[in-house]
């Protein structure tokens with residue numbers, strides 16, 4: 001089971017994210033502020049944290065900084081969820097310890113793409129290295145849909 005922690009102070013947004021994630025088979029745990037995001041990260045060891053930037057107690061930037069400083073949490077993937085759409089904010093986010101970001105309102109396709117990107121990496125480690133068709137006598141058959 002892949003567990004995703006949703007840290008978001010707005011109950012409607014939180015519920016929307018929960019529904020999108022559960023439809024895709026993820027287990028969802030929730031936090032409503034920055035301190036809760038840290039506490040739940042420690043307690044539930046999520047595979048991914050979806051972290052709202054604008055939150056009470058500690059904002060998303062403070063939370064991701066504490067996560068990266070904490071040896072028990074440092075490698076946890078963190079995806080920012082933000083209403084800030086300006087280019088400068090995007091760069092600030094990507095330079096602040098986040099693994100990526102989603103703009104609000106979160107649409108289902110971007111969410112799926114980011115989750116595949118961040119959580120798919122883990123599966124790739126066990127997969128055999130990619131081989132091009134040229135190096136494979138049966139490459140065409142595989143390309144036609146005979147992949148295991």
Ligand code: MN
Pocket residue numbers: 008009010052053054055
């Ligand atoms: Mn918020």
